[in-house]
Amino acid sequence: MEITAETIPETTPAAVRRALLDRAEIALLDVRPEARFAGGHPLFAASFPLGRLEADVFDRLPRRSVPVVVYGDGPADAAAAARRLGQLGYPRVSLLAGGPDGWAAAGGELFRDVNAPSKAFGELVEATAGTPAVDARELRELLDRRADIVVLDARRFEEYQTMSIPTATSVPGGELGLRASALAPDPATTVVVNCAGRTRSIIGTQTLINKGVPNRVVALRNGTMGWTLAGLTLDHGQQRRAPEIPAAAARREQAAARAVADRAGAGRVTAAGLAALDDGTRTIYRFDVRTPEEYTAGHRPGFRPAPGGQLVQETDWFAPVRGALIVLAGDYGGRAEMTASWLAQMGWNVRVLDAGPGRAVTGPAETGEWSPSRPSPPPVPLASPALVDDWLRAGQARVIDVGPSPRYRAGHVPGAAWSPREDLRPQPGRLVLTSPDGYLAAFAAAEVAAAEVAAAEVTAAEVTAAEVTGAGGDVRVLDGGTDGWARSGRPLQPGPGELLSPDVDVYRRPYEGTGAGPEAMQAYLDWEYGLVAQLERDGTHHFNVLT
Numbered sequence: 001m002e003i004t005a006e007t008i009p010e011t012t013p014a015a016v017r018r019a020l021l022d023r024a025e026i027a028l029l030d031v032r033p034e035a036r037f038a039g040g041h042p043l044f045a046a047s048f049p050l051g052r053l054e055a056d057v058f059d060r061l062p063r064r065s066v067p068v069v070v071y072g073d074g075p076a077d078a079a080a081a082a083r084r085l086g087q088l089g090y091p092r093v094s095l096l097a098g099g100p101d102g103w104a105a106a107g108g109e110l111f112r113d114v115n116a117p118s119k120a121f122g123e124l125v126e127a128t129a130g131t132p133a134v135d136a137r138e139l140r141e142l143l144d145r146r147a148d149i150v151v152l153d154a155r156r157f158e159e160y161q162t163m164s165i166p167t168a169t170s171v172p173g174g175e176l177g178l179r180a181s182a183l184a185p186d187p188a189t190t191v192v193v194n195c196a197g198r199t200r201s202i203i204g205t206q207t208l209i210n211k212g213v214p215n216r217v218v219a220l221r222n223g224t225m226g227w228t229l230a231g232l233t234l235d236h237g238q239q240r241r242a243p244e245i246p247a248a249a250a251r252r253e254q255a256a257a258r259a260v261a262d263r264a265g266a267g268r269v270t271a272a273g274l275a276a277l278d279d280g281t282r283t284i285y286r287f288d289v290r291t292p293e294e295y296t297a298g299h300r301p302g303f304r305p306a307p308g309g310q311l312v313q314e315t316d317w318f319a320p321v322r323g324a325l326i327v328l329a330g331d332y333g334g335r336a337e338m339t340a341s342w343l344a345q346m347g348w349n350v351r352v353l354d355a356g357p358g359r360a361v362t363g364p365a366e367t368g369e370w371s372p373s374r375p376s377p378p379p380v381p382l383a384s385p386a387l388v389d390d391w392l393r394a395g396q397a398r399v400i401d402v403g404p405s406p407r408y409r410a411g412h413v414p415g416a417a418w419s420p421r422e423d424l425r426p427q428p429g430r431l432v433l434t435s436p437d438g439y440l441a442a443f444a445a446a447e448v449a450a451a452e453v454a455a456a457e458v459t460a461a462e463v464t465a466a467e468v469t470g471a472g473g474d475v476r477v478l479d480g481g482t483d484g485w486a487r488s489g490r491p492l493q494p495g496p497g498e499l500l501s502p503d504v505d506v507y508r509r510p511y512e513g514t515g516a517g518p519e520a521m522q523a524y525l526d527w528e529y530g531l532v533a534q535l536e537r538d539g540t541h542h543f544n545v546l547t
Helices: 013-021 050-060 075-087 099-105 116-129 136-144 157-162 173-183 199-211 223-229 247-264 271-277 292-297 308-313 335-345 385-393 405-410 439-459 465-471 481-487 518-529 531-538
Strands: 026-030 068-071 093-096 149-153 190-194 217-220 267-269 284-288 325-329 349-353 398-401 429-434 473-478
Touching: 013 026, 013 099, 050 075, 050 439, 068 075, 068 099, 075 093, 093 099, 116 199, 116 518, 116 531, 136 149, 136 223, 149 173, 173 190, 173 199, 173 247, 173 308, 173 335, 190 199, 199 217, 199 247, 199 308, 199 335, 217 223, 223 518, 247 335, 267 271, 271 349, 308 335, 325 335, 335 349, 385 429, 385 473, 385 481, 429 439, 429 481, 439 473, 473 481, 518 531
Parallel strands: 026 068, 068 093, 149 190, 190 217, 267 349, 284 325, 325 349, 398 429, 429 473
Antiparallel strands: none
């Protein structure tokens, strides 16, 4: 059915809940800006901001016939998202009746923050498995007396570089099961796993315990936030990384990981079996869980990079279709198996691409970074960086950046203002729109131009044609976007700049960076402590923790 403003169907909260309980495929999309999404949403809702929809939709919703339910701040933006999805080839789109308020009124839980399924699962793991932990002051004392311990940071390397526990080595969560033994070869060494808050340290610690490592393994309670709240000093800019693992050791780690995956109920599939499964009747996510460097050096076609620790941490981002099949590719080291063990415990149908014990999966390989699948942007007039530079110097153009606000703050075209795409309105004069690569700016330019035409049609009966023509503007897109401006050798201007709307497009996580105050950190930790009770009230999760 073609989706129009008059024919968008509704799906009740009860029907969404029924699909989740039946493990049927469903994508529940929250099209509000991320900061508003973080204010409260159903457990398995995925943040899918309206202004970024085209950039993300094909990879995050790979099967076009999947049932999609959308909601936003009100019916207008939800309907706009539904219409766009229909135009992009998604025929089974409906609106969540009543939006988030309707969900809550029907007895549904609203979860704050982002990555709520994974964070709630982490709290359930600690509560169920009794994951051991040490607090910041106890760890500081151990370090001061040079106890036999190693500290392993389970976050992404970029996060580790920003701030880290003294002496810590970066071992992102998906790598812990493979590389921890090389950093703690003596069973007498205590292994401490940390992240910025709680989830990745809990999952990382329990990964090693589930694999049966002989060492004592404990989580740093509350991570770098707990360290900061204890008045202790973090390191910055560290470069310590885990070593490479010999093939024989990697095979041993894989055997241990395979046993955990089997116990958790993760499946296996060959390349031929995967091809047979891909009959168009189900959503299949294909993820390569190795490091970004390994992925770039060579990967199986069609598999997206999703380092294992981040995949477990951000399931709602990587796989917004609840009930989908997830297939993981890895190598000898058991990283795919350990990641699969966690996804299986989180209620996912997950399989490891497998060629049998001790053998690598072979096949055609691609090199290079992942290239996202995106719909073609609309044809819009472009303006070169040189031309835009001339216009700006002469005061003949207004530049507005519709990219992410953090990117704008990091560096924008000098004098450019910032606005979310959905807040743009027609204006007189020459308007140049930009975004990091110009892709989303092209959609924004087409929408502004269409709005100008619509406005002209509305007023045509009241004003002369000359007056209508004069009221319009010239809308262009900066060729190559802000990145193209920088490649042309022109400077970028860092700083807050001019914000035309509140910058709620990105939620400022209190556990990332160093700008959050102690009140925000403590409030975040208090929220995490309450997630197990919310899971019990919600009842749709199908989580099953190994003990």
